[in-house]
Amino acid sequence: MQSDIKALVFDVFGTCVDFRGSIIKECRALGKAKGLRVNWAKFTDAWRAGYKPAMDRVRSGELPWTKIDVLHRMILDDILQKFRIADAFTEAEKVHLNLVWHRLKPWPDTVKGLKRLKKRYIIATLSNGNTALLVNMAKFGGLPWDCIFSSENFHHFKPDPETYLGAAALLDLKPDEVMLVAAHKHDLRSAALCGLKTAFVRRPHEHGRNKGTDLADDPAFTVNAGDFVDLAAKLDCQK
Structure with a gap:
């Protein structure tokens, strides 16, 4: 065989790679620096939960071909609003946070x-x-x-x-x-x-x-x- x-x-x-542990760790550090009280485990789980539905929108033709970095940002913008912390981040900080998926630990x-x-x-x-x-x-x-x-x-x-x-x-x-x-x-x-x-x-x-x-x-x-x-x-x- x-x-x-x-x-x-x-x-x-x-x-x-350990996407969940990596993202929780980085988000906690960011939240501590900003003085935010957020359940970052739930935040990370919500971000990941949006992954398949976002891809399904592309696969069904509802969205044109869209790469994962862009889909991750769409989901991030949504959950920042849901957790009521969108105003705590600058656009540059949101860009950096979205790229946490590039920094996942094996x-x-x-x-x-x-x-x-x-x-x-x-x-x-x-x-x-x-x-x-x-x-x-x-x-x-x-x-x-x-x-x-x-x-x-x-x-x-x-x-x-x-x-x-x-x-x-x-x-x-x-x-x-x-x-x-x-x-x-x-x-x-x-x-x-x-x-x-x-x-x-x-x-x-x-x-x-x-x-x-x-x-x-x-x-x-x-x-x-x-x-x-x-x-x-x-x-x-x-x-």
């Missing part, structure tokens, strides 16, 4: 695991994030990608088939020579329908501690792993 795989493409938000095993996997496979992002976001995040977190595949390459968001099949085509590979690595089972199931191999990696703290998430192994996936280091071992990547 492993000998057939040539490339691993990775979901990024939640799978490679999970502790991410870089070590990617470096091992890179020795045997092409490793690339396959994310709904836009290219600049993914490049900046890689520089910030030391993520050693061979290449960046973004929704911008295809003008489609996952789970549209164009994303999964587009990544394989850009690598000049057959779909079954590519494996999607993700912490989200719906993403993996959509990739499998397009013929990709699949690796489920558990991220129990993606949505905070003690938050209900389906972490059970699933025999429908090609591989199930505890983290990226475990995935590297299961794919016979040497230390």
Whole structure:
């Protein structure tokens, strides 16, 4: 099985990086500097909750093609109003805050695991994030990608088939020579329908501690792993 795989493409938000913990930490520091009393965990969760509905507006044709940085800013403007703190920020501060998605911290095993996997496979992002976001995040977190595949390459968001099949085509590979690595089972199931191999990696703290998430192994996936280091071992990547 492993000998057939040539490339691993990775979901990024939640799978490679701790978006929730990173954003809460930066927002708390900003709020403290401004003397704001805000539940920043709820603020972050509200920001993330707007992600799928915003993409769905693009996918349905309600909005023209719009990159994630712009969608994130639309959601941010809305929740700043809902939390009644919009007037506390200058436009420059809002721009900087919106770019917090470029500054997300990798999970502790991410870089070590990617470096091992890179020795045997092409490793690339396959994310709904836009290219600049993914490049900046890689520089910030030391993520050693061979290449960046973004929704911008295809003008489609996952789970549209164009994303999964587009990544394989850009690598000049057959779909079954590519494996999607993700912490989200719906993403993996959509990739499998397009013929990709699949690796489920558990991220129990993606949505905070003690938050209900389906972490059970699933025999429908090609591989199930505890983290990226475990995935590297299961794919016979040497230390």
